[in-house]
Amino acid sequence: MERLSTVSPSVHRNPSGRTADMDESFGSPVEERGPTDEVLTGPKAMTGEALDKRSIWKPKRCNTLEHESFCFAGYDISIRESVDTYGALVWPGATCLCQFLENNQQQVNLMDKTVLEIGAGTGLLSIVASLLGARVTATDLPEILSNLTFNLQRNTKGRSRHTPQVAALTWGQSLARDFPHPSHRYDYVLAADLVFPHDYLKELLETMQHFCRPESRTTLLWANKIRFKSDLEFVESFKKTFKTALLAELPQQEVRIYQATAKE
Numbered sequence: 230m231e232r233l234s235t236v237s238p239s240v241h242r243n244p245s246g247r248t249a250d251m252d253e254s255f256g257s258p259v260e261e262r263g264p265t266d267e268v269l270t271g272p273k274a275m276t277g278e279a280l281d282k283r284s285i286w287k288p289k290r291c292n293t294l295e296h297e298s299f300c301f302a303g304y305d306i307s308i309r310e311s312v313d314t315y316g317a318l319v320w321p322g323a324t325c326l327c328q329f330l331e332n333n334q335q336q337v338n339l340m341d342k343t344v345l346e347i348g349a350g351t352g353l354l355s356i357v358a359s360l361l362g363a364r365v366t367a368t369d370l371p372e373i374l375s376n377l378t379f380n381l382q383r384n385t386k387g388r389s390r391h392t393p394q395v396a397a398l399t400w401g402q403s404l405a406r407d408f409p410h411p412s413h414r415y416d417y418v419l420a421a422d423l424v425f426p427h428d429y430l431k432e433l434l435e436t437m438q439h440f441c442r443p444e445s446r447t448t449l450l451w452a453n454k455i456r457f458k459s460d461l462e463f464v465e466s467f468k469k470t471f472k473t474a475l476l477a478e479l480p481q482q483e484v485r486i487y488q489a490t491a492k493e
Contacts (some may be wrong), residue, residue, distance in 0.1 A: 287380075299353065301327050302360035306384045308351045309376060315374055317350050322422035325484045326452035329355040329477060337450070339363040341390070342416040345400060347436060348423040349373075352380040358419065359389040360389045368398035385474025404439045414441060420451040424463045434466060441471065449489040454482065 286461035295320055299306040310318050330337055346355045347368055353365035359381070367379055378395045385393055398407070418440045423433055441447045449471065453460065464485075467473065471489035478485050 277448055287391075295362040299324070301331050301357045302389060304360055306353065306356055306383070308380055309352055310351055310385075317351060317373065319353050320422035321454050321482050322452035322484055323350070323354045325479060326419065326421050326450065326484060326486060327354055328427060329452070329486055330357060330361060331433060331451075334361065337417075337464050339417065343414070344417045344419060344458060345413075347400070347416040347433075347440075348420060349377055350370055352377045352384075354419055354421050356381060356384045358417075359385045360394045361393065362390045363417070364391040365393040367393060368396050372395045373412075374490060398436070400429050400436040403418050404436060406438065409446070410442070413440075417448045418447055420449065422453055423451075424453050424460050426457055426459050430459070430463055434463075435466075437489075438491075441489065443491040443493055446493070447490070450476075450486065451489065452484055452486045454484045456483070 235255075255422060295310060297308045297310060299308065330339065336493070339358055342363050343360050344365045344366065345368065346358070346388075347365035349355050350367045350373065352367055355365045355377075359365045367377055367381060370372040370447050374395055381393050381395065389453055398404075418437070424430065435447060437451075451467070455461065455464075464487075467487070467489065470492075472492050473490045476486045476488050
C-alpha cells in the first residue's frame with residue numbers, strides 16, 4: 230500500500246476552545262492501528278452513537294436537536310438531521326474528510342472536477358466539495374433524497390460555482406443501466422462512514438469498483454471511523470481490490486482516510 234508523499238497539516242478548534250492538530254502523523258509515515266478501545270459489535274453500537282451525539286467529534290460546529298452548524302470553505306453550513314435513520318445524521322468520517330479537503334486543496338484540487346458521492350446522507354461532504362468548486366452529484370437511497378436535496382440547496386445556492394445534482398443510487402443495483410460508462414465518468418468518488426455491520430458491504434465494494442475502473446482514472450477518497458472488527462475486514466478487502474494509500478489516521482476520532490485507484 231502506498232502513501233502520498235506530502236499531506237498538509239490541518240488544525241481545528243475543538244469545543245473546549247483549545248487548538249489541536251487534526252492529525253499528528255501528517256508529514257510522517259502513517260502507521261495503521263486497530264481500534265484503541267474494546268471493539269463493539271452489532272447495530273446497537275451505531276444506535277448508541279447516533280443517540281449520544283456528544284460522543285462524535287465536532288470540529289467547528291455547535292449542536293441543536295434537529296440541525297448542526299459547521300464552517301467549511303469559508304461558509305457557515307446548516308445541516309438538517311433526523312435520528313430516524315443513519316442516513317440522516319452527520320457521522321465523524323464526513324467531518325474529517327471535509328476538513329481534509331479544505332486543508333489540502335493543492336493536493337486534492339476539486340475546482341471544476343466531476344465528483345460523485347455515494348451514500349451522501351445529509352449531504353455535508355457534497356456541500357463542501359461543491360463549495361470548493363466541484364461539479365457534484367450526490368447519491369443515496371430514494372428515501373434519503375428529500376432531506377439531501379434540502380440541505381444541498383440550502384447551503385450551495387448562490388455560493389457554488391456549479392449547481393450540485395442529486396440522484397438515487399442503491400449499491401450494486403442497476404449500476405450499468407443508471408450510471409453507464411463512459412458517460413458517467415468522475416474525477417473523484419467520495420465516501421464517508423459507509424462501513425459498519427450491515428448486509429450490503431459486498432454491494433458497496435462492487436459499487437466502488439464500478440466507478441473506479443482503470444480506464445476511468447477515477448480517484449476514490451474514503452473516510453471511515455473504525456468501530457468494529459468487520460470494518461477492519463472490509464479494509465483488507467478494499468486494499469486487495471484497489472491500489473490504496475492511507476492519507477491520514479486520526480487516533481482520537483478513530484477515523485482513517487484512504488485514497489484508492491483501480492489496479493491496472
